[in-house]
Amino acid sequence: MTSSGTRILRWLAAPSLFIAGCACLSLSSCSTVERTVSAPPQVEGATFVGNQACADCHTNYTRTFAASAHGRFHSDSPRLAGQTGCESCHGPGSKHVQTGGQGRDKFIVNPRKSPDTCFACHVQTHAEFRLPHHHQVLEGKLHCGQCHDAHGFDIHKPKGGLALSRLNETCANCHREQSKAHVFGHEALREGCVACHTPHGSFTQKLLHQRDVNLCIKCHAQTQTTAGDIVFGNTSHGAFIRRGTCWSAGCHTAVHGSNIDPKLRY
Numbered sequence: 001m002t003s004s005g006t007r008i009l010r011w012l013a014a015p016s017l018f019i020a021g022c023a024c025l026s027l028s029s030c031s032t033v034e035r036t037v038s039a040p041p042q043v044e045g046a047t048f049v050g051n052q053a054c055a056d057c058h059t060n061y062t063r064t065f066a067a068s069a070h071g072r073f074h075s076d077s078p079r080l081a082g083q084t085g086c087e088s089c090h091g092p093g094s095k096h097v098q099t100g101g102q103g104r105d106k107f108i109v110n111p112r113k114s115p116d117t118c119f120a121c122h123v124q125t126h127a128e129f130r131l132p133h134h135h136q137v138l139e140g141k142l143h144c145g146q147c148h149d150a151h152g153f154d155i156h157k158p159k160g161g162l163a164l165s166r167l168n169e170t171c172a173n174c175h176r177e178q179s180k181a182h183v184f185g186h187e188a189l190r191e192g193c194v195a196c197h198t199p200h201g202s203f204t205q206k207l208l209h210q211r212d213v214n215l216c217i218k219c220h221a222q223t224q225t226t227a228g229d230i231v232f233g234n235t236s237h238g239a240f241i242r243r244g245t246c247w248s249a250g251c252h253t254a255v256h257g258s259n260i261d262p263k264l265r266y
């Protein structure tokens with residue numbers, strides 16, 4: 001069984017804990033991502049009605065949901081109402097249904113307006129957005145849906161995006177300059193923008209994984225010749241590296257690709 005399969009089973013194996021009414025319980029799992037099971041979003045006076053109740057009016061979502069990352073661990077068990085279905089992100093829907101879909105902002109939660117509903121389970125992600133450098137999701141300038149299609153088959157692309165080119169497509173929607181094709185492209189981009197950047201947040205400027213030579217040497221093998229020198233390709237780099245990062249002025253400033261220089265200098 002895959003590790004994610006195991007994770008889901010463990011997750012589903014915990015319903016008795018929901019019933020115990022725990023507000024915020026951390027489950028350890030085989031992944032490094034910590035998941036927390038907690039209370040779903042609240043809507044005053046409303047109760048859970050289950051996914052079937054949404055199907056009448058939102059077939060476009062209920063149809064695709066089963067194949068989505070969150071739909072795959074959905075259970076119709078009433079004991080799990082609100083924990084695995086539409087209402088785990090949108091809150092209890094009875095009032096919204098009774099009023100025929102009225103009460104935007106009042107009877108139904110839209111995570112586009114607040115990511116809190118996601119953070120109830122994705123504690124680790126919440127922490128990432130609080131790091132010093134981050135995409136401004138908590139500030140309300142971006143929302144999770146611009147990078148994640150919550151209802152679709154592939155959650156790692158924005159809604160309506162092309163699944164096959166998802167690698168850099170998500171980022172390209174907003175960062176054309178770094179994503180466009182270059183005469184001398186940097187092959188690093190074939191592994192995606194996330195080869196060098198964290199998507200949510202980081203301690204380092206420009207959302208980089210590292211802000212020194214380590215960012216580059218994870219792919220560029222170095223040969224150590226004489227003590228204190230480092231060679232990349234056929235060029236001695238020992239003296240360069242002491243001057244600053246690999247992408248400092250005069251070196252490889254065009255990390256995203258260059259139209260004039262194959263060594264990505266400008």
Ligand code: HEC
Binds near residue numbers: 055057058094101
């Ligand atoms: C009787 C029809 C009906 C049912 C049943 C229904 N909805 Fe809706 N829903 C609507 C209508 C109508 C709108 C408003 C569309 C608009 O204003 O553009 C809406 C809007 C929404 C929105 C957007 C709210 C916003 O603030 O932008 C969400 C989320 C939503 N529904 C979720 C659900 C969920 C989850 C269920 C099942 C628990 C459900 N709906 C059941 C008719 C329904």
Ligand code: HEC
Binds near residue numbers: 065087
């Ligand atoms: C993992 C969380 C999650 C689950 C589960 C979920 N949704 Fe959503 N839903 C979102 C997010 C995020 C948005 C807003 C961004 C977007 O449209 O992608 C949204 C928006 C909506 C909207 C409003 C669309 C609009 O144009 O404003 C409707 C309607 C909706 N969801 C219905 C459903 C139904 C029905 C289900 C169950 C079959 C469901 N959702 C399950 C996260 C979720």
Ligand code: HEC
Binds near residue numbers: 111117
């Ligand atoms: C009720 C708990 C819960 C809520 C609420 C929830 N998630 Fe999740 N989410 C999970 C679980 C559990 C998984 C793991 C599924 C798996 O491992 O395949 C998951 C998986 C994901 C993944 C894929 C992770 C991967 O490893 O590929 C993304 C992205 C994600 N969620 C985003 C969101 C967003 C965005 C929201 C809010 C709109 C949200 N989630 C709300 C429980 C939740």
Ligand code: HEC
Binds near residue numbers: 122143194200
């Ligand atoms: C700027 C785009 C972007 C935004 C906004 C964004 N994500 Fe992500 N998210 C990504 C990318 C890209 C990955 C895949 C990271 C990887 O493969 O290394 C990811 C991965 C994840 C994962 C899987 C675990 C992990 O960290 O790798 C979860 C869960 C998740 N995101 C939840 C969320 C939630 C919840 C929100 C909103 C609060 C959100 N994301 C907003 C781009 C984004």
Ligand code: HEC
Binds near residue numbers: 135173193194198207
């Ligand atoms: C919905 C639009 C949007 C998407 C999608 C998006 N970003 Fe951003 N990104 C922004 C905004 C807005 C800023 C802040 C710009 C600023 O502060 O000048 C930003 C900032 C950044 C920065 C830091 C710039 C700086 O000067 O500090 C990096 C790096 C970055 N994004 C990388 C990515 C990557 C990688 C992806 C894909 C996983 C991505 N972005 C997806 C909108 C987006």
Ligand code: HEC
Binds near residue numbers: 179
């Ligand atoms: C090989 C590593 C690497 C890859 C892959 C990469 N970047 Fe960068 N990116 C950097 C570095 C290094 C900087 C910092 C440049 C600086 O500080 O002057 C940067 C800076 C940025 C910035 C801030 C604006 C700027 O140019 O300083 C944005 C936005 C950005 N990258 C987006 C992206 C996007 C989108 C992708 C994928 C298409 C991507 N990056 C892929 C290394 C990379």
Ligand code: HEC
Binds near residue numbers: 246
């Ligand atoms: C994800 C892997 C990866 C990362 C990270 C990466 N590169 Fe690359 N880079 C490549 C590949 C693959 C090539 C093409 C094969 C080669 O020339 O080694 C390349 C080529 C280059 C070239 C052109 C070399 C030539 O002789 O034509 C330069 C310059 C370069 N990278 C600089 C950098 C710098 C600077 C960084 C750190 C900001 C970096 N790379 C990070 C994978 C990566």
